[in-house]
Amino acid sequence: MAAARLLLRSAALKASLSDVSAGVQSSTAGGSLLRLSPSCSLRLKTQKRHATHFTFYPDPVPTNYGPTTKMNLFQSITSALDNTLASDPTAVIFGEDVAFGGVFRCTVGLRDKYGKDRVFNTPLCEQGIVGFGIGVAVAGATAIAEIQFADYIFPAFDQIVNEAAKYRYRSGNHFDCGKMTIRAPWGCVGHGSLYHSQSPEAFFAHSAGLKVVVPRGPVQAKGLLLSCIADENPCIFFEPKILYRAAVEQVPTDAYHIPLSQADIVQEGSDLTMVAWGTQVHVLREVANMAQDKLGLSCEVIDLQTILPWDKETVCKSVVKTGRLLISHEAPVTGGFAAEITTAVQEECFLNLEAPITRVSNDQLLESGNDELITDVVATLVD
Amino acid sequence: MLPFISVALRGAAKNKVSVAVLSSRSYASFTPQATFDIKPCEVHRLDQGPPTQAVLTREEGLKYYRTMQIMRRMELKADQLYKQKIIRGFCHLYDGQEACAMGIEAAINLTDHLITAYRAHGYTYTRGVSVKEILAELTGRRGGVAKGKGGSMHMYAKNFYGGNGIVGAQVPLGAGVALACKYQGNNQVCVALYGDGAANQGQIFETYNMAALWKLPCIFICENNKYGMGTAVERAAASTDYYKRGEFIPGLRVDGMDVLCVREATKFAADHCRSGKGPILMELQTYRYHGHSMSDPGISYRTREEIQEVRSKSDPITMLKDRLINNNMASVEEIKEIDVDVRKEVEEAAQFATSDPEPPLEELCNHIYYNEPPIPVRGTNPWAKLRSSS
Numbered sequence: 001m002a003a004a005r006l007l008l009r010s011a012a013l014k015a016s017l018s019d020v021s022a023g024v025q026s027s028t029a030g031g032s033l034l035r036l037s038p039s040c041s042l043r044l045k046t047q048k049r050h051a052t053h054f055t056f057y058p059d060p061v062p063t064n065y066g067p068t069t070k071m072n073l074f075q076s077i078t079s080a081l082d083n084t085l086a087s088d089p090t091a092v093i094f095g096e097d098v099a100f101g102g103v104f105r106c107t108v109g110l111r112d113k114y115g116k117d118r119v120f121n122t123p124l125c126e127q128g129i130v131g132f133g134i135g136v137a138v139a140g141a142t143a144i145a146e147i148q149f150a151d152y153i154f155p156a157f158d159q160i161v162n163e164a165a166k167y168r169y170r171s172g173n174h175f176d177c178g179k180m181t182i183r184a185p186w187g188c189v190g191h192g193s194l195y196h197s198q199s200p201e202a203f204f205a206h207s208a209g210l211k212v213v214v215p216r217g218p219v220q221a222k223g224l225l226l227s228c229i230a231d232e233n234p235c236i237f238f239e240p241k242i243l244y245r246a247a248v249e250q251v252p253t254d255a256y257h258i259p260l261s262q263a264d265i266v267q268e269g270s271d272l273t274m275v276a277w278g279t280q281v282h283v284l285r286e287v288a289n290m291a292q293d294k295l296g297l298s299c300e301v302i303d304l305q306t307i308l309p310w311d312k313e314t315v316c317k318s319v320v321k322t323g324r325l326l327i328s329h330e331a332p333v334t335g336g337f338a339a340e341i342t343t344a345v346q347e348e349c350f351l352n353l354e355a356p357i358t359r360v361s362n363d364q365l366l367e368s369g370n371d372e373l374i375t376d377v378v379a380t381l382v383d
Numbered sequence: 384m385l386p387f388i389s390v391a392l393r394g395a396a397k398n399k400v401s402v403a404v405l406s407s408r409s410y411a412s413f414t415p416q417a418t419f420d421i422k423p424c425e426v427h428r429l430d431q432g433p434p435t436q437a438v439l440t441r442e443e444g445l446k447y448y449r450t451m452q453i454m455r456r457m458e459l460k461a462d463q464l465y466k467q468k469i470i471r472g473f474c475h476l477y478d479g480q481e482a483c484a485m486g487i488e489a490a491i492n493l494t495d496h497l498i499t500a501y502r503a504h505g506y507t508y509t510r511g512v513s514v515k516e517i518l519a520e521l522t523g524r525r526g527g528v529a530k531g532k533g534g535s536m537h538m539y540a541k542n543f544y545g546g547n548g549i550v551g552a553q554v555p556l557g558a559g560v561a562l563a564c565k566y567q568g569n570n571q572v573c574v575a576l577y578g579d580g581a582a583n584q585g586q587i588f589e590t591y592n593m594a595a596l597w598k599l600p601c602i603f604i605c606e607n608n609k610y611g612m613g614t615a616v617e618r619a620a621a622s623t624d625y626y627k628r629g630e631f632i633p634g635l636r637v638d639g640m641d642v643l644c645v646r647e648a649t650k651f652a653a654d655h656c657r658s659g660k661g662p663i664l665m666e667l668q669t670y671r672y673h674g675h676s677m678s679d680p681g682i683s684y685r686t687r688e689e690i691q692e693v694r695s696k697s698d699p700i701t702m703l704k705d706r707l708i709n710n711n712m713a714s715v716e717e718i719k720e721i722d723v724d725v726r727k728e729v730e731e732a733a734q735f736a737t738s739d740p741e742p743p744l745e746e747l748c749n750h751i752y753y754n755e756p757p758i759p760v761r762g763t764n765p766w767a768k769l770r771s772s773s
Contacts, residue, residue, distance in 0.1 A: 097613045100683060123583035123619040124550045124611055152549065155586070191471035193534045195548035333761050362769070363751075363761040 065252035074244040076218035080225040083255035095146025130156035137180035150186040164234040165209030178232035186238035199331035211235040212307040216281040218249040223258030240278040263311035269300035273318040323354035333361040416440040427634035433651035437643040451481040456729040474535040477505040479672040482699035486645020498544040499576040501536035510543035518736035526739040551584030561601035572600040580611020598661035612675040626666035639667030
């Protein structure tokens with residue numbers, strides 16, 4: 001692992017990092033078409049706002065699901081919801097401001113197309129939204145609830161963990177709320193501050209009965225969301241909000257399903273296995289490319305996609321091959337889901353491991369209100 | 384002649400704004416105070432509401448005007464800085480609702496307690512934080528009120544508990560603060576503010592129950608600006624009589640665009656609490672000119688005409704200004720003088736907020752825990768030297 005660590009340290013993306021910041025600087029300056037007071041424009045020259053800390057790696061155009069259109073991530077979500085409302089007459093969508101299209105525009109046009117009795121706003125009451133969703137689902141309809149930000153999901157924690165997750169088990173399979181899917185924008189977006197940047201997947205990964213899914217881009221988002229909606233278990237679908245507009249791919253217009261609990265090997269390699277989900281997949285792909293260029297190391301990058309129940313087999317097979325594992329996520333490292341993966345892999349692959357498993361994350365608040373500090377932390381992450 | 388001049392000079396020293404006026408008209412010719420008829424409050428479970436007349440002195444009037452104008456200008460500056468991408472992230476502006484913050488503060492003491500939601504800039508100012516520190520917090524600079532680490536929703540001052548980003552979460556905290564006041568027997572009250580959107584959160588009803596059960600000196604104030612984000616109140620609430628929604632808690636519905644109405648109602652509510660009668664609920668009917676946050680243009684769910692009508696017919700600052708001028712309590716020149724002064728203060732604050740340095744990296748992990756000596760914090764790699772100290 002020393003080698004792996006070394007590669008991450010010495011591949012020292014310092015050079016490329018400064019490239020990134022330089023690029024962003026110039027784009028900031030280019031974007032400053034607004035008229036500024038002299039004091040402000042002075043400030044702008046020295047400003048280094050980082051618009052993004054990663055490069056999005058689009059998937060190849062899918063060929064097996066019919067015609068495709070160019071969509072970003074929020075449009076692919078809309079497309080999935082559109083397919084669902086069209087094919088399933090019991091499906092309803094509700095949440096805060098979803099009737100107008102939602103704060104991230106994921107439900108744009110759906111109310112007009114399917115009626116206000118199927119796409120409707122709720123009051124601001126997350127516990128109520130999820131409780132209501134469980135009721136809708138247990139009565140046999142397809143409930144798609146939106147929590148406006150993953151950070152707002154905690155008032156609904158009780159309903160999700162104690163009611164939704166355990167309904168089937170505690171009723172001896174008489175009742176279940178498998179037709180409920182909860183969607184929530186998730187993860188770091190940059191300048192999102194404390195309550196708009198969190199990645200709470202690990203909290204829910206502790207609760208058997210739920211499925212927790214995070215897509216890495218538009219194609220995956222649509223296929224996985226449709227699988228969540230079709231799945232007979234309550235699912236939480238976290239959408240990396242930074243990708244809503246930043247990620248653009250050719251997405252099939254028809255409905256299709258990408259299986260849950262199946263990790264996706266996005267890049268094959270032989271020296272090191274790297275696991276992530278959501279935005280961090282793209283960060284690791286960038287790192288893998290750098291490791292290849294600068295150190296001649298071949299990294300295998302795995303997108304876990306489903307956090308619970310997760311695909312242990314794919315990860316373990318890869319570790320058997322490479323002997324090394326690195327896991328990275330945006331959520332805090334202590335008690336993060338990487339800890340679960342680490343333990344499981346060392347149980348299964350102890351004799352195959354050539355180095356300690358490494359987690360790349362931190363305990364500091366990526367969601368700090370301060371942009372510059374976030375950028376510094378993210379820079380360390382890539383570093 | 385000499386004593387005359389000295390009187391005039393004393394007046395000038397006492398009230399800076401009158402200096403410019405001296406030449407055009409005599410200080411003594413202003414009406415020192417006037418009584419105004421104000422809109423009666425609708426009441427719930429109360430035999431009698433607040434008075435329907437309010438006395439306003441010239442000093443109070445000018446002070447209210449200045450404070451409200453600062454809040455207005457500060458928010459407009461924040462809007463501008465946001466559009467220049469100098470302020471980033473989430474930012475909720477208070478313009479239009481100034482009479483609420485001013486009226487409440489004019490009726491309670493700074494030793495009383497206040498907690499509000501994410502539309503916090505106005506209260507941060509009335510609680511004694513300078514425009515400089517507020518704008519610097521918005522731009523994430525070292526001189527910000529939360530050291531540049533909190534941002535728009537997270538501002539604090541003595542007896543001001545924030546600034547809270549989660550809808551409705553601050554209300555139970557407010558009741559807790561009120562419990563502490565009661566326990567300590569210090570005759571203080573706590574004002575717990577929330578919006579019409581938050582009024583539908585479950586934890587608010589839990590709090591009503593506890594506050595009434597234990598007769599806590601808590602003034603619940605619902606600032607009803609008619610839209611919870613993009614949803615009009617009628618679409619979100621089964622009852623829009625927010626002042627009645629505490630059911631067993633007495634309530635007042637107040638014209639939140641009139642600073643005097645708010646002041647008189649809050650005085651009434653504070654007396655109610657201080658006399659040991661338990662909590663009281665106030666609904667302030669107000670209006671926000673900006674959208675819910677900066678990503679909301681504010682016109683997709685309401686018309687430009689609606690906003691324009693409120694601006695022209697019931698703007699809180701214009702209403703106060705007209706009262707002062709029409710009753711000979713202040714001159715037009717004097718008001719202009721204040722406006723110029725306010726603009727200057729906000730402009731200087733903006734200059735500070737755009738030139739003050741960012742907090743240093745060592746500051747990043749501080750204040751995670753209370754600890755002495757500093758504890759290491761796990762970074763992204765084993766070599767990261769992050770530490771927390773408080």
